[in-house]
Amino acid sequence: MKKRNKTGFVIKNIFIFAFAIVMIYPLLWMLFSSFKPTNTIFATAGQLIPTTWTTENYINGWKGFGGVGFGTFITNSLIIALSATLGTIVSSALVGYGFARFEFKGKRILFTAMLLSMMLPAQVLMIPQYLWYKQLGWVNSYIPLIVPYCFAIQGFFVYLFSNFIGGIPKDLDEAAKIDGCSYWQIFVRIILPLMVPALVTGTIFSFMWRWDDFLSALMYVNKSAMYPVSLALKLFSDPGTSSDYGAMFAMACVSLIPSVVLFLTFQRYLVEGISTSGLKG
Amino acid sequence: MGNRSSNTAGNGRGLSKNARNNLLGYFFIGPWLIMFLAFTVVPFFASLVLSFCDYNMLSAPTFVGWDNYVKLFTEDRLFTKSLLITLKFVFISIPLRLIFALIVAMILNRDSKMVPIYRVVYYLPSILGGSVAVSVLWRYVFAKEGVFNQFLNLIGIPCNISWISNKDTALWCIILLFIWQFGSPMLIFLAGLKQIPKTYYEAASIDGAGKVVTFFRITLPLLSPIFFFNLVMQMIGGFMVFSQAMIITDGGPLNNTMVYALYLYKQAFGYYKMGYGCAMAWILMIIIGFFTLLVFKSSSAWVFYENQISEGNGKKKRKRGGKKA
Amino acid sequence: MKAQRIIAAAMAGAMAAGLTACGSGSSTQTTTTGAAATTKAAANTTTAAASGTTGDNGAIRVAWWGSQGRNNSTIEALDAYAAKNNVTFSYEYNxxxxxxxTLATQSVGNDLPDILQMSTTDIINYSKNGQVIDLQKYVDDGAIDISKIGKDALSGDYVNGALAGITTGVNTVTVAYNPDIFEQAGVAVPDDTNWTFSEFCSLAEEIYNKTGIPTEIPFITEARWFVESLVRSYGVDLFSSDGNSLPWADDSKVSAGVAKAMDQVYKEIQAGVFVDPEVMLGWSATEDSYIATGKSAMSYMLSNYVGQYSKVLGKDLGMLMLPKADDGTTSGMYTNSNMYWCISSNCKDPEAAAKVINYLINDEDAAKLILTDRGISLNSDIRDMLAKDDSVSSSDKATLEYVNKVNSVVKGVNPPDPANSAEAIKVLKDDYQAVCYGEANGTDCMDDFISQAASILPQK
Known part of the structure; x- marks a missing residue:
C-alpha cells in the first residue's frame, strides 16, 4: 500500500511537472525570442535557446516612440491599474455585501440587470458611454478609466464577492450583532477578514484586466504620452510595414513583470486559509 | 468617514425589519447603483434604440424599424454560421476549461514548497491575455513546422497539418488557447477551496471516508456555489469570445473561426453598420440570457448554499443544514 | 447630429437623476473621487513632462496608424516643422x-483630430458624411501646392467632386520573382507588357518541373487585387464610378474569364505548382513566406512590400507587371493611393492644417525622413531626390522605378473604394479562398460575388 502510494506520488509529480512545462513553454519561447536578434526570431522559431544573445530588443523597445519612452507607458498603466483596482475591490466588496446580506426591494431585478449588463458586448456600449464622458468633460483624461471602477461598475466583482459572502455562515453576523456591532462593523470586522481569499483573487483579476485593457484607453486617451502599456505594445506591429517583433516581445516580457509580482505577493494569502480559523468559532 | 457610515448603518435599528433592510441594502449598493444607472443602463437602452436604426456613426442614425433584425435572420449567411460556431465553441471549451481549472485548483490546494511556483506557472498564460505576443506565439505553436507538430513527430506520429489554417482544425486552436488560459476560474476555485472549513474534512476522515467519497460528499457540494458562479461567468465570457479569434485567425480560414462577437465587431466598425451591430448584440444577449436562465433554473438541483443570495424567496432548500449540526 | 443631441439630453436627464439619488452619499464616493483627482493630477504632470504641451490650446492634433518606424519618422518630421513654424502638435498614433x-467614436463626439491619415477603403465614408473637408479651397489658395504633383495624379483623391484628401504616395501591384530561381530553372524573364494568366501558370509549371520550387497563390489574403487586375484587363473598372455597382456584372465574358483564372489557380494548387493555401494562410510574418526565404519562385504582392521581402531574402526581388486575363484586351495594371492625408471637419484652423499637409507631401527634408513609408511620392522632385538618395535602399529604388514604369502604362490613380465596398471585398476574399480550398469553383465564386455585391453596394 505504502509503496503504491509512493509510485503514485512520483507519477503524479512527474505529470504536474510535465504539464507545467507545456503550460509555460510558449512563454519561454517568447522570453528567449526576445533575446534573439530581431531578424532571426522567425527563421529560428523552432529553436528555443538563441544562438546569439542580444539585449538590443530591450534597448530598442524601451526607447518607445517619438521620444516617449516605454517607462512612461508603464507608469501610466500602473497609475490606472492600481487606482482602478483599489476602487473596484473596495466598492465591489461593499456592494457585494449589500446584495448578499440584505433583503431590499428590487434586489432581484437589480441583480438580474447586473447580470444582463455583462451580456452585452462592450463594443456596442462604447459610443453611448463615450458621449457621456464627453458630456462630463472627462475625455482625454484618466477619469473614465478609473472613476467608474470605483463605483463597482464591473458586475463580475460584485457577483464574485456576494457569492463568497453568501458562503460565510450568517450565524457569525448574528453573533456579532448580539455583541452590539453595527452592520458597518460586521462588514469590516467579520466579513472582510473572512473573504480575504476572494479579495486577493479579485485584486489579481482586476489589476490584470485593467493592465490589459486597451479598448477604453483607445477611446479616452488621445495623447501618446498618456498611453498605457497595453496600447503601446500594439504599436510595434503594423500589417503594412515591417514589424519589430523583437522589441515587441521584449516589451511584452517587461510588461508581464508587474502582474507577476502582484500575483507572487498576493497568492501567499491564498495559502493561509484565514477563513478556516474564523469559521471554527 | 467610518463614523458617519457606522452612524448611518446603526440608525437602521429603530426601524421595522423591512425598512431597515431596504435602507441598509441601498446604503451598501448605493455607489454601484448610481454608476450603473448612468453608465450602463442608459448606454444599454441607447444600444437597443440604435438596433432599430441605420447608423454608420459618421452621420445621424435613421430609424428603420425591424429591418436590421429581418436582414439578420433572412439574408445574412454569416450570422447563422457565426452563431453555430460560437455555440460549438461554448459547449466544447467551457466544460473543459472548468474541469481543467477545478482539477488544477485541487492539485494546487496543498501546502508544499513547490505549490507557489506551480501556481505561478499555471497562471502565467492567463496573465498574457490577448496580446499580440500571444497571437504570434500561438500561430507558431500550431503552424505546419510548429512546436506542436515537432512534438507529434517526436513521439512517432508524423503530422504536417497547418493546424491554424486548416479549415477543420482552426477553431480547435482557439478553443485550446481558451482552455490554456484557465487561470481565472482556477483562482476562483482555489479561493473557494480555501473557504471550506477544515473541520468538515476532519470529521470525514474520522468517519473513515476515502478521498473520492470526501470529494463528492464534501468538496463538490461545498464548492457548488463557486462552481455555479464560474459556470455562469465563463458561459457569458465564452459567448462573447472575441480577442482570441481576432488576433489568431481573424475569423479565417473560410470564416470557420468567425465567432459571433468578432462578426459583430466587423459589422459595426469594419463596415460602419453600428445599428446592425447593436441588433446582433441584443440577439446575443437574449441567447446568453436564455442559457444563463437555464443554468439558474437548474441550480436548485445541484447548488448548495449556506446562505444564498436569493434567500427569503424561499426557493432553495438548505440541504446542508443537517450535516453541519 | 439631431440624434446625438437626443442621446445627450437623455443622458443628461438620467445623470441629473443619478446625482440627486447620490445626494445622501456614501463613504466610498468621497475617498475615490479624491483618489481620482490625485491620479488625474499625476497624469497631467506626466503628460506635461513628456510632450511639453499641457492641453489643446493651439496644438494641432495629428492622427495616424503605423509601426514604430513610421511613428518615429513622422514625429521627427513634424517636430522639425513645429520648430520652424511656431505651432505645436499633439500626436495620436495607433x-x-x-x-x-477610435476615429468613428471620436466623430460621434465631434472630437476628431485635425489631421487624419486615411485608408482607401475608409475615406469615402468620412467624406460622404462630411467628417473630412473638401481641400480644393486650400489647393486653390496655394496652401497645398500641387504643381509638382499634377491634377491628373490627384484624380484618385476626389470623392463626389470633393478633394477628400491628398495622396501620401502611391503603390501598385506586382509579381515579385526570385531571379536566382529563374536562373536555376533556366527560364527567361518573361515580357510582362502583354502576358496572360495562362502564360504565368505555364511559367510557374516550368519552374516547378525543373526545380521543384513552387509559386505562391496570387493574393490569397487579398483576392480583390487579383480580381481587379483581371477585370481591368477587359477595359472595365472593378467598381462603377458612382460606386453603386459592378460595371461588368452583366458581361459574362468578364466573369467567365475571372472564373477560369480561379479554376486554373485551383488546378495548380492540386498539381503542387502553387503553394498549399493552408501553408500560406499559416504565415504570420514576412520571414515565414516562401518568397522571402527563397522557397518560391514568384509571388503576387503590393509594390510597397517588395523592399521588405527583399531585405529578408537578402537579395533584390525582380518585379513584373501582372498578367492579364487570357482573353483580356489591355493591361490590367493600376496604381492606388497608399493612403491619404485629410483634414477633419472638427478642425478649427484648416488653413494651418493644410500647410502641414503641404509640408508632409512636398518638403524634401520631410521626405528624407518618411522615405517611401507611405507609398511612392507623387511629387516628381521628391521622386528624383529619392532615386538619388543614399539612404534609400536599392530595392526601394527598384520599386520607385517600377512604379514609374507602371505609370507609363496606366493613367491616373484609382479612385477610393466605394462605400460598403469593404463588405463586398470580404465576400470576394472568402469566396476566392473557398476556391483555393476546393470548396467551390471559379464560377460559384464569381456568381456569389456578383449577387452579394448587388445587395451590398447600392446606396440608399
Whole structure:
C-alpha cells in the first residue's frame, strides 16, 4: 500500500511537472525570442535557446516612440491599474455585501440587470458611454478609466464577492450583532477578514484586466504620452510595414513583470486559509 | 468617514425589519447603483434604440424599424454560421476549461514548497491575455513546422497539418488557447477551496471516508456555489469570445473561426453598420440570457448554499443544514 | 447630429437623476473621487513632462496608424516643422487594428483630430458624411501646392467632386520573382507588357518541373487585387464610378474569364505548382513566406512590400507587371493611393492644417525622413531626390522605378473604394479562398460575388 502510494506520488509529480512545462513553454519561447536578434526570431522559431544573445530588443523597445519612452507607458498603466483596482475591490466588496446580506426591494431585478449588463458586448456600449464622458468633460483624461471602477461598475466583482459572502455562515453576523456591532462593523470586522481569499483573487483579476485593457484607453486617451502599456505594445506591429517583433516581445516580457509580482505577493494569502480559523468559532 | 457610515448603518435599528433592510441594502449598493444607472443602463437602452436604426456613426442614425433584425435572420449567411460556431465553441471549451481549472485548483490546494511556483506557472498564460505576443506565439505553436507538430513527430506520429489554417482544425486552436488560459476560474476555485472549513474534512476522515467519497460528499457540494458562479461567468465570457479569434485567425480560414462577437465587431466598425451591430448584440444577449436562465433554473438541483443570495424567496432548500449540526 | 443631441439630453436627464439619488452619499464616493483627482493630477504632470504641451490650446492634433518606424519618422518630421513654424502638435498614433474604431467614436463626439491619415477603403465614408473637408479651397489658395504633383495624379483623391484628401504616395501591384530561381530553372524573364494568366501558370509549371520550387497563390489574403487586375484587363473598372455597382456584372465574358483564372489557380494548387493555401494562410510574418526565404519562385504582392521581402531574402526581388486575363484586351495594371492625408471637419484652423499637409507631401527634408513609408511620392522632385538618395535602399529604388514604369502604362490613380465596398471585398476574399480550398469553383465564386455585391453596394 505504502509503496503504491509512493509510485503514485512520483507519477503524479512527474505529470504536474510535465504539464507545467507545456503550460509555460510558449512563454519561454517568447522570453528567449526576445533575446534573439530581431531578424532571426522567425527563421529560428523552432529553436528555443538563441544562438546569439542580444539585449538590443530591450534597448530598442524601451526607447518607445517619438521620444516617449516605454517607462512612461508603464507608469501610466500602473497609475490606472492600481487606482482602478483599489476602487473596484473596495466598492465591489461593499456592494457585494449589500446584495448578499440584505433583503431590499428590487434586489432581484437589480441583480438580474447586473447580470444582463455583462451580456452585452462592450463594443456596442462604447459610443453611448463615450458621449457621456464627453458630456462630463472627462475625455482625454484618466477619469473614465478609473472613476467608474470605483463605483463597482464591473458586475463580475460584485457577483464574485456576494457569492463568497453568501458562503460565510450568517450565524457569525448574528453573533456579532448580539455583541452590539453595527452592520458597518460586521462588514469590516467579520466579513472582510473572512473573504480575504476572494479579495486577493479579485485584486489579481482586476489589476490584470485593467493592465490589459486597451479598448477604453483607445477611446479616452488621445495623447501618446498618456498611453498605457497595453496600447503601446500594439504599436510595434503594423500589417503594412515591417514589424519589430523583437522589441515587441521584449516589451511584452517587461510588461508581464508587474502582474507577476502582484500575483507572487498576493497568492501567499491564498495559502493561509484565514477563513478556516474564523469559521471554527 | 467610518463614523458617519457606522452612524448611518446603526440608525437602521429603530426601524421595522423591512425598512431597515431596504435602507441598509441601498446604503451598501448605493455607489454601484448610481454608476450603473448612468453608465450602463442608459448606454444599454441607447444600444437597443440604435438596433432599430441605420447608423454608420459618421452621420445621424435613421430609424428603420425591424429591418436590421429581418436582414439578420433572412439574408445574412454569416450570422447563422457565426452563431453555430460560437455555440460549438461554448459547449466544447467551457466544460473543459472548468474541469481543467477545478482539477488544477485541487492539485494546487496543498501546502508544499513547490505549490507557489506551480501556481505561478499555471497562471502565467492567463496573465498574457490577448496580446499580440500571444497571437504570434500561438500561430507558431500550431503552424505546419510548429512546436506542436515537432512534438507529434517526436513521439512517432508524423503530422504536417497547418493546424491554424486548416479549415477543420482552426477553431480547435482557439478553443485550446481558451482552455490554456484557465487561470481565472482556477483562482476562483482555489479561493473557494480555501473557504471550506477544515473541520468538515476532519470529521470525514474520522468517519473513515476515502478521498473520492470526501470529494463528492464534501468538496463538490461545498464548492457548488463557486462552481455555479464560474459556470455562469465563463458561459457569458465564452459567448462573447472575441480577442482570441481576432488576433489568431481573424475569423479565417473560410470564416470557420468567425465567432459571433468578432462578426459583430466587423459589422459595426469594419463596415460602419453600428445599428446592425447593436441588433446582433441584443440577439446575443437574449441567447446568453436564455442559457444563463437555464443554468439558474437548474441550480436548485445541484447548488448548495449556506446562505444564498436569493434567500427569503424561499426557493432553495438548505440541504446542508443537517450535516453541519 | 439631431440624434446625438437626443442621446445627450437623455443622458443628461438620467445623470441629473443619478446625482440627486447620490445626494445622501456614501463613504466610498468621497475617498475615490479624491483618489481620482490625485491620479488625474499625476497624469497631467506626466503628460506635461513628456510632450511639453499641457492641453489643446493651439496644438494641432495629428492622427495616424503605423509601426514604430513610421511613428518615429513622422514625429521627427513634424517636430522639425513645429520648430520652424511656431505651432505645436499633439500626436495620436495607433495600431491599424484599432485606429478606425477610435476615429468613428471620436466623430460621434465631434472630437476628431485635425489631421487624419486615411485608408482607401475608409475615406469615402468620412467624406460622404462630411467628417473630412473638401481641400480644393486650400489647393486653390496655394496652401497645398500641387504643381509638382499634377491634377491628373490627384484624380484618385476626389470623392463626389470633393478633394477628400491628398495622396501620401502611391503603390501598385506586382509579381515579385526570385531571379536566382529563374536562373536555376533556366527560364527567361518573361515580357510582362502583354502576358496572360495562362502564360504565368505555364511559367510557374516550368519552374516547378525543373526545380521543384513552387509559386505562391496570387493574393490569397487579398483576392480583390487579383480580381481587379483581371477585370481591368477587359477595359472595365472593378467598381462603377458612382460606386453603386459592378460595371461588368452583366458581361459574362468578364466573369467567365475571372472564373477560369480561379479554376486554373485551383488546378495548380492540386498539381503542387502553387503553394498549399493552408501553408500560406499559416504565415504570420514576412520571414515565414516562401518568397522571402527563397522557397518560391514568384509571388503576387503590393509594390510597397517588395523592399521588405527583399531585405529578408537578402537579395533584390525582380518585379513584373501582372498578367492579364487570357482573353483580356489591355493591361490590367493600376496604381492606388497608399493612403491619404485629410483634414477633419472638427478642425478649427484648416488653413494651418493644410500647410502641414503641404509640408508632409512636398518638403524634401520631410521626405528624407518618411522615405517611401507611405507609398511612392507623387511629387516628381521628391521622386528624383529619392532615386538619388543614399539612404534609400536599392530595392526601394527598384520599386520607385517600377512604379514609374507602371505609370507609363496606366493613367491616373484609382479612385477610393466605394462605400460598403469593404463588405463586398470580404465576400470576394472568402469566396476566392473557398476556391483555393476546393470548396467551390471559379464560377460559384464569381456568381456569389456578383449577387452579394448587388445587395451590398447600392446606396440608399
Amino acid at each position: 495600431s491599424w487594428s484599432s485606429y478606425f474604431e
